Amino acid sequence: MKKHNYSAGPCILPQEVFEKSAQAVLDFNHSGLSLLEISHRSKDFVAVMEEARALVLELLGLEGKGYQALFLQGGASLEFLMVPYNLMKVDGKAAYLDTGTWANNAIKEAKLFGETVVVASSKEQNYNHIPTDYTIPTDASYFHCTSNNTIFGTQMKSFPKTDVPVVCDMSSDIFSRSLDFSQFDLIYAGAQKNMGAAGATLVVVKEEILGKSGRTIPSILDYEKHIKAESMYNTPAVFAVYTCLLTLQWLKNQGGIAAIEKVNEAKANLLYSEIDRNPLFIGTANPADRSFMNATFLLVNPEHQETFDKMWKAAGISGLPGHRSVGGYRASMYNALPLESVQVLVDVMKELEVVYNNQSQLAEK
Template sequence: MKKHNFSAGPSILPSEVIEETAKAVLDFNGIGLSILEISHRSKEFQAVMDEAEALFKELLNIPEGYSVLFLGGGASLEFCMIPYNFMEKKAAYLNTGVWAKKAMKEAKAFGETVEVASSADANYTFIPKNYEIPADADYFHFTSNNTIYGTEILEDPTCAVPMIADMSSDIFSRPIDVSKYACIYGGAQKNLAPSGVTFVVVKNDALGKVSRYIPTMLNYQTHINDGSMFNTPPVLPIYSAMLTMRWIKSLGGVPAMEKRAKEKADMLYAEIDRNKMFMGTAAVEDRSRMNICFVMTPEYKEFEADFLKFATEKGMVGLKGHRSVGGFRASCYNALAKESVQALIDCMQEFEKTH
């Protein structure tokens, strides 16, 4: 039976990427060694790093004056690296979910941290609007897609202070005006690569403005100076990320990914809104294309476990919602085919007919 992978992360990758990565584990580029055992400073791996960086810049139309880094530690380490590198006195944060809140918590250790708005009281079911960002903030930070709650900021905001975004789960799913940002970062395990590598896009002249000492490994300049190789980088996930970016480019780049994302999200939300057994959890205007969260309607709540079992038997994987929300979460990242979304819709319709 075909499996349809809706896992929130680590999540689905293109089948070609998995196959090529598997080949490289056995024999990388015909050199007789596994990519797991070659030196990260070898010319063979340097070529991978160079291509990964070039593809990142090409696919996102990154302007001159920005560096692309591939680091360890996940987005969670970036939560402290951001204030270390960018906060002198004050920073502004938009609180839209668990990860935004965790980022804000780390920032509080470095200076005044202003929560400009929050949707916590509504269990993060919407993105706050019409908030004010302090003009004297060193930066404004937001999380573009909230995987747990299924909300997403689909257009780049505009503000008068440097802007920083955690784009862990929607990178490469829509075009971005990178010139609006001082830094973009994220864990790669949602839409780009296996877990273990973090991408950071940083504006070079935004650095060097804080007076504090920054530990060597936590200083972005360290990694810019050494081309992401100050220490041994996460070699295998970087290779897979390069392959994924090749795949994105082959299909038409980020605009093609956005078209796919819209089509899949529109299909599934239409069924959620039509089917009397299900209802969405996020405000309609803020619905995520990447993580589609829904629950049983109150009159059918008792069938939640039954539907999950039914869908699992039909090959749906990773549909269970986060424990803080419950219900279901269909993560529709770039590599998920439209056929998988249709299979889930068929499941929902069949369950409706039999219950």
């Protein structure tokens, strides 16, 4: 039976990415060698890295605007550290918006470097919304935000205008919607949502903001060293980078971000409409801040859980349980999840309502 994969990440990727990357593991570019056994400095892999880096800037509309794309390692969690190391001025401060677990982790690492101003937080409300009423200190070295909160199902729909550099963790919604990406000075994202296999981290940085912190930066954490080495300062996560290239090529063939955004809107609208219509379900995030990537919702009556769980599993759905800090369900609808899979989930939700209504009618008799 076809699987409908709602995993929050690592998550579904386009089928052609699985097929082409598996083939490359067996025989890369008809070389008679596996992708895994060739030098990262071989002509064939350098070409992969270069095309992937160029495609990132092309898809984000950042070509020729002073940005560099890097494929590093360590996930967003290492970026939580690299950002203040590279950008927070000695004796300076940084401003952070606290919208969830990952934002909070980023804040913790920044505090090791200097004054870290949390301009606003929705923690008291279990991160069910995106704060909007805050001021960014004009003397901050940078402002940091998280565009999409995987765990809590919220997403920033707009970003503050400010004169300080804007840093955004886009791990869970990069390449999913049209934005003016030039409003950001540094974007980072773990690959394992919309971009490729776990193990690569994308960093897109405007070069002019670098080299100003006054800190001595360890080589491996220094964005300028990675740029100078053309994203090959040390051996990159070769396979993960290749899956990123394949996914970016797929996205370009779909029509780029503008095209996938329409599909993502259709999927999110279909699911949220059902959550709002169906009396058995309730969404957890503030409707205005609902994520188009991760829809979080609860059963109104927890007694329906056993039946619902059986039903969606029987329909071939996987990865639906919510994160332990929110409970309930989380439907992650990344770029590669087809609309058809959302329809299957919505059908199960409707079916549950029918089952429940029938039971109620029987009980009344």
